[in-house]
Amino acid sequence: MxxxxxxxxxxxxxxxxxxxxxxxxxxxxxxxxxxxxxxxxxxxxxxxxxxxxxxxxxxxxxxxxxxxxxxxxxxxxxxxxxxxxxxxxxxxxxxxxxxxxxxxxxxxxxxxxxxxxxxxxxxxxxxxxxxxxxxxxxxxxxxxxxxxxxxxxxxxxxxxxxxxxxxxxxxxxxxxxxxxxxxxMEREIPGFIANRLQEALWREALHMVDNGEATVEQIDTAITEGPGLRWPLQGPMLTFHLAGGQGGMKHMLDHFGPSLKSPWTRLEAPELTAKLSQDVIDGCNEEAHGRSINELIAQRDAGIIAIRQAMAGLSAAAAVPAP
Structure with a gap:
């Protein structure tokens, strides 16, 4: 050794x-x-x-x-x-x-x-x-x-x-x-942890585009202006814990557990046809509104820096004992 x-x-x-x-x-x-x-x-x-x-x-x-x-x-x-x-x-x-x-x-x-x-x-x-x-x-x-x-x-x-x-x-x-x-990780699983979670969201997004249920921009807005604002702070599991109010995750599971049987998600990947591929490509170009890849990268990086600095400030404030 x-x-x-x-x-x-x-x-x-x-x-x-x-x-x-x-x-x-x-x-x-x-x-x-x-x-x-x-x-x-x-x-x-x-x-x-x-x-x-x-x-x-x-x-x-x-x-x-x-x-x-x-x-x-x-x-x-x-x-x-x-x-x-x-x-x-x-x-x-x-x-x-x-x-x-x-x-x-x-x-x-x-x-x-x-x-x-x-x-x-x-x-x-x-x-x-x-x-x-x-x-x-x-x-x-x-x-x-x-x-x-x-x-x-x-x-x-x-x-x-x-x-x-x-x-x-x-x-x-x-x-x-x-x-x-x-x-x-305690053991190997295909795609590890984060990619498994990303893949589930990615597959559902492709289904919605393929079925004409949502545009690329609507899907991105649904995350950036919705649950995405909560995830940097507490992640999806603790977010659902809070959704249960004072009863926490137990109330959440008791109340919303039956909806897991509802047809809200389709984990099987859709066939990546030429039309679906082009629809996604066109949707990304429309959402970019003329911004180049380099411009989008610069905006992404600036946003991530701001989020990380804000999170660091919150962590530092939480670590200070109350007077």
Whole structure:
């Protein structure tokens, strides 16, 4: 069993794959004062990574940089072994292709020291199925982030059947140490927790568009101006607890439980026909009202920063004892 390093002694990390997710991770690691060694087979990987870091840096600055944070403290390598040499942690963020993940994780396990934990940014695969070709799968852990990783704090952590439990514990502690909000899952389930919840909402939304029951903009407004305002504070379960009034969740279940049998939801995915695809695409373009992707990203980031800062203020106020 490996003797994993103390968090404070990890000063350099590797980002393997630097697309939207991997590049977002790189920006976040840099903001925490870490050095990043990146690897990506794309010939223009360095230019794309630098552009992503530059775009993310204002948001990270607004949220607060760690001492020693330097957005230029990264290198991009063509050789995988060179990219992971001397690092204390690896974050893999390759495309969601199972065979690619299996091969890459096996190569990473072989190229890194026995005390280096390797986290995968997979959004759906379990580590058990991704680790089957690795000679040493004990240090392979899922560290599932949310886009953009430099802004959204949640990381879901779960090991595979062959993962050392101490490696999973170390990964959870590491993500927490660098400022992430961590869910350590007891066992693997397809899609993890948050994506399972997102998928249910996504499928229902597609059904409503497909049946002409709601437009794309109406669906988004239904969340942003409705339950979405409550979820950052208490999530769906505690929100329903409060919906039961003084009786709490018990009253909620007693009163509304029978409605679970009502045809309010259709969890089977609709067929993604050409018409449905085009309807969703057209709806998004209409809702954007001419705003470019970059403009929408800037507005999203500014909104997330404001929400996180407001939430931090509420948490700080709650922690102050009443006079």
């Amino acid at each position: 490996a003797n994993y390093p103390e968090f404070k002694n990890v000063t350099t990390v590797a980002c393997v794959g630097v697309g939207t997710i991997g590049g977002g991770w790189a920006a976040y690691f840099l903001s925490r004062g870490l050095r990043v060694q990146a690897w990506d087979p794309s010939p223009d990987a360095e230019d794309k990574l630098r552009a992503l870091i530059d775009a993310a840096w204002p948001a990270l600055t607004a949220l607060g940089l760690s001492q020693g944070a330097d957005k230029d403290n990264f290198t991009v390598h063509a050789d995988l072994a060179e990219a992971v040499a001397g690092v204390g942690f690896v974050q893999e963020s390759a495309p969601e292709v199972l065979e690619l993940k299996q091969d890459l994780l096996a190569r990473l396990a072989a190229a890194t020291a026995e005390d280096v934990v390797i986290g995968s940014s997979t959004s759906g695969y379990g580590m058990t199925e991704m680790a089957i070709t690795a000679a040493d799968p004990s240090r392979l852990v899922v560290g599932h982030p949310f886009n953009p990783p430099y802004l959204i704090p949640l990381v879901e952590v779960v090991g595979g059947e062959a993962t050392d439990k101490k490696a999973t514990e170390w990964a959870s502690g590491w993500y927490d140490y660098i400022g992430k909000s961590v869910i350590t």
